[in-house]
Amino acid sequence: MSDVATQEYPAGSVGLVTPRHVHFDTPLTLACGRTLPSYDIVYETYGTLNADASNAVLICHALSGHHHAAGYHNAEEAAKGKPGWWDVAIGPGKVIDTNRYFVVASNNLGGCHGSTGPSSINPDTGKPWGPDFPIVAVRDWVKVQAQLADHLGVGQWAAVVGGSLGGMQVLRWSIDHPERVANAVVIASAPKLSAQNIAFNEVARQAILRDPDFHGGHYYEKGVVPERGLTLARMVGHITYLSDDAMHQKFGRDLRSEKYKYGFDAEFQVESYLRYQGESFSRRFDANTYLLMTRVLDYFDPARDYEHDLAKTFARATCRFLVLSFTTDWRFSPERSREIVDALVQAGKRVSYAEVDAPQGHDSFLLDNPRYLAIFRAFMARVAEERGIGDAA
């Protein structure tokens, strides 16, 4: 990060960021039983790793997220005011303070933003993996993130942090690598999906799988993408990210023109908004990756290995936990976070919990909510203090 470049960007921004790639050729045995002989991971870092490597923070992304969590890739992004997806929380002086912390954000295996995934070339065939890409699991991602930590010289994360599906990775870190996580921040997450959660994922998958342009996942070779299916998948997903209240405040029953037109064109504002969201997503995201990510969510259920007892599941965890939820989140409601908290308490772990009043539903974890960020900030400040992490500014 160059000081000169930083000056062109808003205060609190990490400025210009260049993604990095790492190639791993240690074979990776996956939860599904298959093995990837080698793979690439794209990642970004913000801030500087200190001498004793005690200030590293791992950011875990959610369903449609990626490695670009903060700052700008180029002047165009900056001009448009479109920084990385969690710029609200990451930067100099921000909650995850890059003057103190060395922050790492990677794109998960199976993704479509630079890490090896279904749209990558399968070296055995010379063609895109497509539907032959193995189904990955949260535990596989954590294995890969551990490889990345080794690569970066990080023995123990000061904190592992994530919202939604990202929070599930945090939970998995605390269970599978207790010695490598000092603190865990689990936001708007759940210990496993409910039947309703799976049902919504299934509708999204069926929309893609039944799209004639999907071609059984081999659409790359056909020069098409299952845009229809991916648009529908995102539309239904998007409804679950927003609260009923948020939708009401944002759109109500507002019409695009004054009178009813009595037809099926977008008539209400919420319709054109959803179509736009779905269509623009379908142009930038890979359908096979979307299928994969929803399945990762469905399968996540760490207590399966511990007699379905979540307290037992956390028995080996040693980190301190911060668990956060949002009042109007109905995708992963506060009740789901309380399941995590109750199990941690029962297991005798150190845990703080806050249910934050927020009207925006599940999306709240990405937004600038003062109370949310204040609680999160206090926790991260304490982490820095306890680990003797100084301020480089």
Place this chain on the structure above:
Amino acid sequence: MSDVATQEYPAGSVGLVTPRHVHFDTPLTLACGRTLPSYDIVYETYGTLNADASNAVLICHALSGHHHAAGYHNAEEAAKGKPGWWDVAIGPGKVIDTNRYFVVASNNLGGCHGSTGPSSINPDTGKPWGPDFPIVAVRDWVKVQAQLADHLGVGQWAAVVGGSLGGMQVLRWSIDHPERVANAVVIASAPKLSAQNIAFNEVARQAILRDPDFHGGHYYEKGVVPERGLTLARMVGHITYLSDDAMHQKFGRDLRSEKYKYGFDAEFQVESYLRYQGESFSRRFDANTYLLMTRVLDYFDPARDYEHDLAKTFARATCRFLVLSFTTDWRFSPERSREIVDALVQAGKRVSYAEVDAPQGHDSFLLDNPRYLAIFRAFMARVAEERGIGDAA
């Protein structure tokens, strides 16, 4: 209804039922501004109209409902134990007691079960109406039901009754024809859709509209049906009919086989259930009708004509109201029913309200919930008493 036939059917059943058709050739001017020169309506009746025609009850159906509300069309239905959709509430000795009441259930205009709709032949072209069928509104349905009442010799309904979209028709009756409704039963309904409700409808519509087999609504001529789209539409709809709790109790995270198979085949019970529901619906329902019915829901907003003041909207209503909601219904939550009740109270109308504890979500209005049926029964018994309607049994 023949006594002999009744003996073959379960106690409390209206027995064998034969649908009737009526052709109306009085031109019908619709809310959208277009005029239907003539149309057919299919309907069923249960029980006997008394001498002073004081015992008639109108049943209004919901999104995917029809005229077959009780009893059996044939021995096969009886053998399968598949009576009409509201058999739980309609029959001799039941809540809507056919020993007392003359019950009328019709298929709404635009439907696909025998009343004129998009799949009917347009007399001007000799081809199915398809997308050229006019968009109808709840007020149009009520006009048609009023024609049907005239045809049957019913001046005033003892009660107009309906759940969900059916409840909206009940509200419209009370506003547009106050003198023709003595009592109104509005179950699991809302005074208008929320942005979230419209959003779910929009996903369903886009699934159909974007299906390549939809052919702009002219699929009849092509010998195909947009099965994919209609399946997805029903899947997403179905999720909103069930509560999170109901899904949890019914399926939890139960797998179809013991172990994860790591693929996109139906793995969890809830997935195969949803697919089955969607696919079987797509074989028995018309896609153009589904589009139409969701639009009827979106457009319903009677307060639009009364300065968006729901109390003013009900000013002319004279009937007594029973409003019922279910605790876990998140499609039309108790809050939405309370909006109706509050407006009725403000308008000085007679209204009883009960929020019934029920785990099954929106679908509760179709189910055998003792407290629900007891409240409903008491109301209908009082109606009979006040109108001097005797028991024919």
